Every structure is written in C-alpha cells, then in structure tokens.
Amino acid sequence: MSDVRAEKAFPVYWEQFHRDARALAWRLAGEARASGGFDAIVCVTRGGLVPAAIVARELDIRLIETICVASYHDYKSQGELAVLKGVCDRVANVRGGEGAGVLIIDDLVDTGSTARVVRGLLPKAHFAAVYAKPKGRPLVDTFVTEVSQDTWIYFPWDMGLSFQPPIREGAAG
Numbered sequence: 001m002s003d004v005r006a007e008k009a010f011p012v013y014w015e016q017f018h019r020d021a022r023a024l025a026w027r028l029a030g031e032a033r034a035s036g037g038f039d040a041i042v043c044v045t046r047g048g049l050v051p052a053a054i055v056a057r058e059l060d061i062r063l064i065e066t067i068c069v070a071s072y073h074d075y076k077s078q079g080e081l082a083v084l085k086g087v088c089d090r091v092a093n094v095r096g097g098e099g100a101g102v103l104i105i106d107d108l109v110d111t112g113s114t115a116r117v118v119r120g121l122l123p124k125a126h127f128a129a130v131y132a133k134p135k136g137r138p139l140v141d142t143f144v145t146e147v148s149q150d151t152w153i154y155f156p157w158d159m160g161l162s163f164q165p166p167i168r169e170g171a172a173g
C-alpha cells in the first residue's frame with residue numbers, strides 16, 4: 001500500500017462539481033467535433049458515475065457502460081488495483097474496437113494508476129477526468145482543473161454538514 005500524504009484540502013460542493021463537469025462537457029464537445037464524436041461512454045466506477053451522467057446529458061450520449069475498478073481501500077491509502085468488471089462486447093467493439101469512438105470518464109486522475117490500467121484495456125479511447133494531479137496528467141486527454149499532488153480533493157458525495165468551531169476558538173490555528 002502506498003500512502004498518498006495529501007496535505008492540502010480542496011473541498012468541492014455539488015454546485016461546483018456540476019459546473020466543473022459541465023465545463024468538461026464543453027471541452028469534450030469540441031473534441032467530438034474534431035474527432036467524429038463519441039458513440040459510447042465508459043465510466044470508471046464509482047467516482048466516474050456522477051460526471052458521466054452530467055456529460056452524457058450534455059453530449060446526448062445514450063450508450064453508457066461501466067468499468068469497475070477499486071484501489072483506494074482506506075481513506076487516502078492506495079492498495080493493489082483490481083478490475084472487478086470490464087466492458088461489454090457491444091461497447092468494446094464500437095467503431096472496430098480498442099476503444100475507438102469511446103469516451104472514458106473518471107472524477108480525477110491522481111497517480112494515474114487507474115487511468116493506466118483502463119487505457120490499457122481501451123487504448124484508442126478518449127480519457128477525460130474533471131480534476132487532474134500532476135502525476136496523472138499525462139494519462140488524461142481532457143480535464144478541467146489541475147490541483148497539486150499534495151492536495152486531497154473532497155467530493156460532495158463523501159461529505160456532510162458538520163458544526164465548525166468559530167475561528168477565534170483556534171480553528172484558524
């Protein structure tokens with residue numbers, strides 16, 4: 001297991017995530033015009049499910065598949081990567097296979113390990129993520145925002161409202 005050691009926090013609220021996923025869709029619409037469009041989306045579960053839903057709506061893509069990958073077993077700690085489910089033949093064989101005409105979507109690329117494995121399965125696909133850290137950036141074709149490697153992104157589905165102590169009580173510390 002490798003320890004990510006992220007020190008800075010980048011909390012993302014639902015509204016911001018929706019805006020950033022829409023910004024990703026705008027960029028992908030430009031890519032689609034240049035490359036002949038996307039026939040299918042493959043979302044990398046579980047984090048890719050939410051941006052995939054938003055992008056699919058914006059680009060009017062109806063053929064959606066999952067690739068199920070798990071690696072961060074404990075909070076901020078990455079273990080061995082396991083592909084729990086690959087893509088079905090219908091999607092794997094779009095436009096002659098190997099991912100041609102397929103858009104892969106994940107919420108972020110961090111070390112790039114997940115993207116590397118998924119790209120290996122669909123080498124001709126276009127890989128998109130909402131956020132990217134420097135180590136993962138070379139593995140992603142389109143993204144919206146880059147954060148530093150020592151930043152941990154807190155997604156809205158992982159957070160809840162909780163009491164915050166007033167600043168004068170030492171929270172600014």
Ligand SMILES: O=P(O)(O)OC[C@H]1O[C@H](OP(=O)(O)OP(=O)(O)O)[C@H](O)[C@@H]1O
Binds near residue numbers: 110111
């Ligand atoms: O670039 P990497 O270092 O591989 O990290 C990025 C991956 O890690 C997270 O998924 P995770 O395996 O935690 O599963 P989840 O999507 O189910 O939360 C995230 O959603 C990306 O898929």
Ligand code: HPA
Binds near residue numbers: 155
């Ligand atoms: O920064 C992150 N945030 C949430 N999940 C993650 N999985 C890898 N890196 C991250």
Ligand SMILES: [Mg+2]
Binds near residue numbers: 045047106114
């Ligand atoms: Mg994931």
